[in-house]
Amino acid sequence: MVTVTPTAGVPTGPTPVARRRPGGRSLLRLLILVVIVAVVLYPLIWMVGTSVKSQEEIVNNIGLLPERFTPGNYTAGWSNFDVSFGRFFLNSAMVSLLTVVGNGISCLLAAYAFARLRFRLRGMWFAVMIGTLLLPSHVLIVPQYILFRTLGLVGGDWPYLPLLIPQFLATEAFFVFLMVQFMRGVPRELDEAARIDGAGPYGIFRHVILPLSRPALVTTAIFSFIWTWNDFFRQLVFLSQLEDYTVPVALTLFIDSTSQSAVGPMFAMSVLSLLPVFLFFVAFQRMLVEGINTSGIKG
Amino acid sequence: MALTTAPDPTRPDPGSVRVRADRRGPGRVRHSEGLAGYVFLSPWLIGLMGVTAIPMLLSLYLSFTNYDILTPFSEVQWVGLANYERMFTADPSYWHAVRVTLTFALIAVPLKLAAALGVALLLNRAWRGVGLFRGLFYLPSLLGGSVALAIVWVNMFNRDGAFNSLLSLFGIEGRPWVNDPDWALETLMVLAIWQFGAPMVIFLAGLKQVPTELYEAASVDGAGRFRRFRNVTLPMLSPVIFFNLVLETINGFQGFTAAFVLSNGTGGPVDSTLMYTLNLYITGFTDLEMGYASAMAWVFLLAIAVITAILFSTGRFWVHYSDGEDR
Numbered sequence: 001m002v003t004v005t006p007t008a009g010v011p012t013g014p015t016p017v018a019r020r021r022p023g024g025r026s027l028l029r030l031l032i033l034v035v036i037v038a039v040v041l042y043p044l045i046w047m048v049g050t051s052v053k054s055q056e057e058i059v060n061n062i063g064l065l066p067e068r069f070t071p072g073n074y075t076a077g078w079s080n081f082d083v084s085f086g087r088f089f090l091n092s093a094m095v096s097l098l099t100v101v102g103n104g105i106s107c108l109l110a111a112y113a114f115a116r117l118r119f120r121l122r123g124m125w126f127a128v129m130i131g132t133l134l135l136p137s138h139v140l141i142v143p144q145y146i147l148f149r150t151l152g153l154v155g156g157d158w159p160y161l162p163l164l165i166p167q168f169l170a171t172e173a174f175f176v177f178l179m180v181q182f183m184r185g186v187p188r189e190l191d192e193a194a195r196i197d198g199a200g201p202y203g204i205f206r207h208v209i210l211p212l213s214r215p216a217l218v219t220t221a222i223f224s225f226i227w228t229w230n231d232f233f234r235q236l237v238f239l240s241q242l243e244d245y246t247v248p249v250a251l252t253l254f255i256d257s258t259s260q261s262a263v264g265p266m267f268a269m270s271v272l273s274l275l276p277v278f279l280f281f282v283a284f285q286r287m288l289v290e291g292i293n294t295s296g297i298k299g
Numbered sequence: 300m301a302l303t304t305a306p307d308p309t310r311p312d313p314g315s316v317r318v319r320a321d322r323r324g325p326g327r328v329r330h331s332e333g334l335a336g337y338v339f340l341s342p343w344l345i346g347l348m349g350v351t352a353i354p355m356l357l358s359l360y361l362s363f364t365n366y367d368i369l370t371p372f373s374e375v376q377w378v379g380l381a382n383y384e385r386m387f388t389a390d391p392s393y394w395h396a397v398r399v400t401l402t403f404a405l406i407a408v409p410l411k412l413a414a415a416l417g418v419a420l421l422l423n424r425a426w427r428g429v430g431l432f433r434g435l436f437y438l439p440s441l442l443g444g445s446v447a448l449a450i451v452w453v454n455m456f457n458r459d460g461a462f463n464s465l466l467s468l469f470g471i472e473g474r475p476w477v478n479d480p481d482w483a484l485e486t487l488m489v490l491a492i493w494q495f496g497a498p499m500v501i502f503l504a505g506l507k508q509v510p511t512e513l514y515e516a517a518s519v520d521g522a523g524r525f526r527r528f529r530n531v532t533l534p535m536l537s538p539v540i541f542f543n544l545v546l547e548t549i550n551g552f553q554g555f556t557a558a559f560v561l562s563n564g565t566g567g568p569v570d571s572t573l574m575y576t577l578n579l580y581i582t583g584f585t586d587l588e589m590g591y592a593s594a595m596a597w598v599f600l601l602a603i604a605v606i607t608a609i610l611f612s613t614g615r616f617w618v619h620y621s622d623g624e625d626r
Contacts, residue, residue: 029421036418037435040493044442046461047451062464110343119336129343132351136553136603138576139596142583143354143361146368169346176343201335230445232556233576237584248446248556255450255563263454270447281441285434288441289500 051267058263070264074272077265081253083243085269092246092273095160095235096228102167103175103224104217110170111179111216112205116191133173141237148238155240162238167224175220182216183209222284226277247273362594367587375590382594393595395570396578399484403574404551407488412543414495419502420532433503437496449490449560453477456486477561480571487557487572498543505539506532534619541618545610549603555580575599 148162254266463473566573583592
């Protein structure tokens, strides 16, 4: 049991012990941090370096960077299978973007109800929503698969429905929760003002909450995109035809063909597949980091 | 979005405002709001029923049957507790998967949190460059769960991988780590620890909340670096540590992608990376024993619930809430 007793009742003296030695200590700190950065970034740099190495260099050159820049892996990887990676990227982009739309709309609607409207059983439904936050998707995958298959949606005309239907029904409780937390920060006076102007629940939603929720919507959109883009489990289960594959599922095809010659192309496509996420990171770094913060801590 | 087009004049002409306001008694407002509540909630409610609740009940039912996807529903046979009996008494690979998962979580989660806290402490000073470091450390958390990164990881710890090249610089002879049953799981642990950025960011936010007066007061009392850490930082940070612990433990039990990629979906070498979720996937979607897989899913759910409950009950003894409510 750790407590803060040593500080209890002690008046904070006017002279806080000034033991700032900016030189040595912070230099050491910086040095340690640089070493950690190197360790953290090493795999990523190695990945990019290997993706532009020739087959011979991949085996023999243990350095991070190639001696001769060989972009051929990218063209080889792009058309390594019967279906080109362009198709896989299109499929992934479509699933990810539609997920963004679905999550944005459905989670915003649910969050508005939870954050602002009074209705019967609201507390109970909210508790249920929080409960589903921690529900692992692996638990539901078997019955969901059976259900969607019974409905003829698995491997149907448009095989992405099993992936997308849940996203249009606000099943990502994390985003509902994030938006509820955000809306609680919107001053209620604005609702009142709109109500006096004659706005009902729908009008308040459209003219007050919707425009003011843009930051929460953007955070949701970014995380939805990245998580769906990276997601593997559900896409592996629900997609069975090569031409329907998304990028992560297609990448696993490289593992099947274990021949050494595939390493370069495999790395090239891996780099390409991480590129969108990386660009998002560069563009929205601050927002991503802070999004994790606000959503995480306030719970 | 047909919902927002419901008949509701949101911008009435000024003359009618008073009249409308008069017409709405408090009871009326509440009634229409109650209806609106369910209108806005309806997508979520449909999702809760169709995508969550009904599948859960279906899976509970299936866990008492021998259902495989191939036979029609009418011929499904009720087998009672046979699936659960098999799981607990007659399926060594099930217990193996439990062991692998527990080992993974018990080692990787504390190390990941320790790394996150350690780096957060190093960064917890206002100086230029913090933002850059914070961002760089966070990057693996964004990329790390992907198939692409798992592929890179597996190759890095392969026989000719970067890790062995690094070792050879120091004259140490490496081994094909990912093909070695004694080491394959460890490489996955390192991958998990490498993604310490997300909990680190949360720790950093928590550290900012610790009032500096507490440190100053502790210094006045003669507390050194270590004592200030132990008696100020740790207790003040304990709610955040707890939050991260719960989150990362639950995540730790669900590792799938990296294990799938490393073993090409088999859990190898020699079942050393047979995580629970991977075992569940193989049972349900490779062996098509969906009844048995449903039973596994339910036990998994209960196990996670129990472990979370245990964490919460131990939290009473070490989590300190500074608002005075020691829960």
